[in-house]
Amino acid sequence: MDNHCRVIAHSNIALIKYWGKRDSLLNLPAVGSISVTLDTLFTDTSVRFEPGRPADSVQLNNLQADEPERLRVSRFLDRIRLIYKEITGQILPGAEVITANNFPTAAGLASSASAFAALAYAGLKAAGLDLALREVSILARQGSGSAARSLFGGFVEMHRGQLPDGSDAFAEQILTETALNINVLILVTSRQKKKTGSTEGMNLTRDTSPYYQAWSDSAEADLAAMRQALQDADFTRIGHLAEFSCLKMHALAMSANPGIIYWSPATLHLLQQVREIRASGIEAYFTIDAGPQVKILCREKDAPALLQIFQNDSAVEEIIITRPGPGVRIVEP
Numbered sequence: 001m002d003n004h005c006r007v008i009a010h011s012n013i014a015l016i017k018y019w020g021k022r023d024s025l026l027n028l029p030a031v032g033s034i035s036v037t038l039d040t041l042f043t044d045t046s047v048r049f050e051p052g053r054p055a056d057s058v059q060l061n062n063l064q065a066d067e068p069e070r071l072r073v074s075r076f077l078d079r080i081r082l083i084y085k086e087i088t089g090q091i092l093p094g095a096e097v098i099t100a101n102n103f104p105t106a107a108g109l110a111s112s113a114s115a116f117a118a119l120a121y122a123g124l125k126a127a128g129l130d131l132a133l134r135e136v137s138i139l140a141r142q143g144s145g146s147a148a149r150s151l152f153g154g155f156v157e158m159h160r161g162q163l164p165d166g167s168d169a170f171a172e173q174i175l176t177e178t179a180l181n182i183n184v185l186i187l188v189t190s191r192q193k194k195k196t197g198s199t200e201g202m203n204l205t206r207d208t209s210p211y212y213q214a215w216s217d218s219a220e221a222d223l224a225a226m227r228q229a230l231q232d233a234d235f236t237r238i239g240h241l242a243e244f245s246c247l248k249m250h251a252l253a254m255s256a257n258p259g260i261i262y263w264s265p266a267t268l269h270l271l272q273q274v275r276e277i278r279a280s281g282i283e284a285y286f287t288i289d290a291g292p293q294v295k296i297l298c299r300e301k302d303a304p305a306l307l308q309i310f311q312n313d314s315a316v317e318e319i320i321i322t323r324p325g326p327g328v329r330i331v332e333p
């Protein structure tokens with residue numbers, strides 16, 4: 001067994017949002033989701049299983065990971081050890097994991113999506129296990145729900161699934177990265193770490209929001225509409241549906257008790273800006289994950305004009321221009 005593998009996995013942003021778990025242990029989503037993988041943001045991860053190594057070591061962005069981070073990685077590798085034992089009957093030793101994001105980890109830019117996609121793929125390959133991408137996505141999901149989507153390029157659907165063992169809760173590509181000429185502008189408004197993590201936020205929402213059932217009940221209609229809009233390459237419809245799902249998810253989080261507010265004044269200002277710009281004739285749509293950053297969807301031809309506008313906006317600390325990106329891939333050691 002060549003016990004080493006290094007891979008790159010890209011981040012993604014959900015167009016139809018995932019919020020809520022139907023099972024915490026297996027990290028099964030309460031709703032499906034649809035995302036676009038982003039070409040500019042990625043995690044580069046190398047995994048080496050070393051005979052005789054008792055514990056896993058983790059280096060994150062050139063520093064030794066702190067103990068909670070190391071444990072999160074190590075527990076995930078235990079899932080790979082379990083699969084390995086089931087298939088080969090043998091025991092995998094400890095691993096050295098070296099991982100780095102090419103974007104600020106603390107900025108709430110979905111680092112767990114690319115991180116667990118990369119770790120799942122590199123870990124399985126390093127263990128000599130050649131699983132289909134669908135199976136890899138089932139494993140990645142157990143690290144972070146959005147990670148299941150980051151294995152694939154372009155536009156990706158994560159299925160909620162029905163089975164208690166999660167074997168039907170996987171992601172798959174629905175459109176390639178070259179199918180639509182769009183850009184995603186990431187407007188960074190703050191580099192501070194988010195206060196409420198997604199798992200904590202989802203659990204609180206499920207336990208306390210009076211709107212949670214309505215959110216779950218209406219998810220399938222949103223997914224079907226987005227699937228159709230993507231098939232039709234109907235950018236206007238894609239944009240409106242993405243805004244709708246984003247606002248619905250944030251309204252849901254706000255309706256938890258105590259309410260979870262991921263936005264800052266800068267976030268709200270930018271949402272209003274996007275709508276004003278749209279009223280003036282440039283088709284731009286926003287979406288926001290569990291943090292204050294605003295992501296703008298636009299046609300490629302409109303990106304320079306939008307860049308110009310937001311470069312001069314004091315609410316914006318940094319702009320990252322990106323487009324639909326590729327799926328996970330092995331890189332040379």
Ligand code: PMV
Binds near residue numbers: 288
């Ligand atoms: O994958 P997690 O546990 O980080 O949750 C992701 C939650 C959102 O980013 C807000 C929505 C999504 O579908 O990515």
